[in-house]
Amino acid sequence: MSISRKCVPFTPFEDTLAKSTIAIVTAGGVHRKDQEPFNIADELGDLGYRVFTDDVNASDLKVTHHHYDHSDADKDINVVFPIDVLRDLQREGFIRNIALKHVGYMGYTMQLKAMYEGTAREIANEIDKGSRADAVVLTGG
Amino acid sequence: MKGIPTVLITVSPEVSAQMRPPRALYPNGFKIGNSLGKPGMRELQRTVLRDALSLLTLETRPGSVVTKDYPDYGEYHEPPRVRK
Numbered sequence: 001m002s003i004s005r006k007c008v009p010f011t012p013f014e015d016t017l018a019k020s021t022i023a024i025v026t027a028g029g030v031h032r033k034d035q036e037p038f039n040i041a042d043e044l045g046d047l048g049y050r051v052f053t054d055d056v057n058a059s060d061l062k063v064t065h066h067h068y069d070h071s072d073a074d075k076d077i078n079v080v081f082p083i084d085v086l087r088d089l090q091r092e093g094f095i096r097n098i099a100l101k102h103v104g105y106m107g108y109t110m111q112l113k114a115m116y117e118g119t120a121r122e123i124a125n126e127i128d129k130g131s132r133a134d135a136v137v138l139t140g141g
Numbered sequence: 142m143k144g145i146p147t148v149l150i151t152v153s154p155e156v157s158a159q160m161r162p163p164r165a166l167y168p169n170g171f172k173i174g175n176s177l178g179k180p181g182m183r184e185l186q187r188t189v190l191r192d193a194l195s196l197l198t199l200e201t202r203p204g205s206v207v208t209k210d211y212p213d214y215g216e217y218h219e220p221p222r223v224r225k
Contacts, residue, residue: 008203010163011144017194025147028176068173076180085177085186094191127145135197137190138149139176140157 015134023099023133025123027107028073028080028141029065032056037064038106045109047119051126054098058084067108068141080139101131107140148196150176150189154206155223161204164196169210170217178214185213 029038031050038046052061061077063070073080081104089095103123109115127133147164151157152175154167168189171178178185192209201207 008161008163009144010203011146013146013197017198022194070174072174072180078186079175079177079180082177082186082190085183085190088187089190095194124145133145135146137193138147140151140153141174141176
């Protein structure tokens with residue numbers, strides 16, 4: 001199925017937050033330290049993405065991205081990938097659960113079509129299959 | 142796939158608006174790299190995330206970006222503009 005870029009791909013949210021499972025997808029170049037870093041040497045950008053499970057530690061994550069100043073994210077990854085913040089909201093009952101999968105990718109590319117038609121779909125499928133997310137929070141840098 | 146509801150937190154509202162996101166929050170004046178606030182400002186980060194998630198339950202206009210002020214952030218950074 002192809003989506004027109006002129007329309008807003010709006011999916012209604014029909015539940016309450018207190019009953020919902022939430023995933024995070026960030027374009028901020030976040031990956032686990034033991035995962036392959038994004039390839040910042042390629043001027044066209046890196047079309048890949050990295051998946052993290054719900055038990056990921058904030059201290060095991062880092063940023064590889066050369067198109068924004070991520071020095072604050074290096075100190076506290078939650079400023080671009082709010083996994084501990086989401087855990088706080090779960091503890092206080094604002095949301096029900098943390099999704100089983102979350103995704104980081106590098107939101108910079110000269111290959112827009114490949115990003116839009118390839119990577120974006122792959123990430124959506126990744127979240128759709130096995131993350132149990134009812135909704136997704138997207139962040140940039 | 143039936144689709145997954147999303148909400149975007151953006152610090153480049155004009156750039157993001159070009160993509161017409163279904164729901165988006167711009168924390169007014171936050172700099173790029175500070176989508177949720179500054180390091181360690183957990184209460185502010187929680188407030189921003191609660192506000193973003195709440196957009197899922199509100200009647201927002203699809204394709205628009207909602208701007209909210211967070212005085213606790215303590216700074217104002219001019220967001221990048223789109224050349225028209």
